[in-house]
Amino acid sequence: MNPEIQGRVFPPAPPYLVGREKVREFARAVFATNPISFDPDAARAAGHSDVVAPPTFAVVVQEATLAQLLADPDAGIDFTRVVHGDQKFSYARPIVAGDELTATLTVAGVKTLGGHSMVTAESRVVDAEGAHVVTATSTLVVRGDE
Amino acid sequence: MAGPLPALDVLQVGELVADGSFTLTRDSLVRYAGASGDFNPIHYRDDVAASVGLPGVLAHGMLTMGLAVQPVVDWAGDPARVVDYQVRFTRPVPVEASVGAVITVVAKVGAIDVDAGIARIDLTVTFENQTVLGKAQARVSLAP
Numbered sequence: 001m002n003p004e005i006q007g008r009v010f011p012p013a014p015p016y017l018v019g020r021e022k023v024r025e026f027a028r029a030v031f032a033t034n035p036i037s038f039d040p041d042a043a044r045a046a047g048h049s050d051v052v053a054p055p056t057f058a059v060v061v062q063e064a065t066l067a068q069l070l071a072d073p074d075a076g077i078d079f080t081r082v083v084h085g086d087q088k089f090s091y092a093r094p095i096v097a098g099d100e101l102t103a104t105l106t107v108a109g110v111k112t113l114g115g116h117s118m119v120t121a122e123s124r125v126v127d128a129e130g131a132h133v134v135t136a137t138s139t140l141v142v143r144g145d146e
Numbered sequence: 147m148a149g150p151l152p153a154l155d156v157l158q159v160g161e162l163v164a165d166g167s168f169t170l171t172r173d174s175l176v177r178y179a180g181a182s183g184d185f186n187p188i189h190y191r192d193d194v195a196a197s198v199g200l201p202g203v204l205a206h207g208m209l210t211m212g213l214a215v216q217p218v219v220d221w222a223g224d225p226a227r228v229v230d231y232q233v234r235f236t237r238p239v240p241v242e243a244s245v246g247a248v249i250t251v252v253a254k255v256g257a258i259d260v261d262a263g264i265a266r267i268d269l270t271v272t273f274e275n276q277t278v279l280g281k282a283q284a285r286v287s288l289a290p
Contacts (some may be wrong), residue, residue, distance in 0.1 A: 087235070
């Protein structure tokens, strides 16, 4: 892959509208049971405007930006050699149903270690007002030729 | 409604705050594929998994990450209280078609920042007595 892509900022991905049923579907899929992710009344009683997405839901929004990185011919990342190494979510505020979120990926780092490359992709997610909601950071390990 | 808020000032580093056990089946993987949009066939097709040299169909790493924090969410009483969550994917979880895979989670206090109102909860996540996530840490805001 091309180490020169370090520091590159991709164009923002198309806005993602967070649906209430999508939050519930994702919550069921990760074995969540907390009513705040399912029941709007429970969410409002806890001070939220609608159901709150589970902590890893941001990956759904981040995904479009990772697809941009993997599809970029200049990055030269062979998708079939990619292994997910690390994942991190840092929230400024929770994601709730009704949010319109836009994610922008920055290649925060590229390291080469013994033929393998490690790419740190940082996707900053903002709401419709442009305020920071969450930053999702993935480290992808691209295995070298063996 | 949010559950009762755990009190930060009585927490002790090393204290067990939550645990859980989750049985993953192929149904769980299909459900997560649909919910997340990750349709990589190594998560539902034995032939594809075998063709790339895997021991079998694997759970999505993000599914393991997603379920492992749930005992912490329930302890904190509100998913919004988890302000930061990170893991390292250290070992894959094969999900056998007939018996599935049981993942266990133990959540203990790793550090306490009283001024910030934040507890760092460290997760030990295992499958067949082997750790599958490294440096699995959730920072939980317990400010009232």
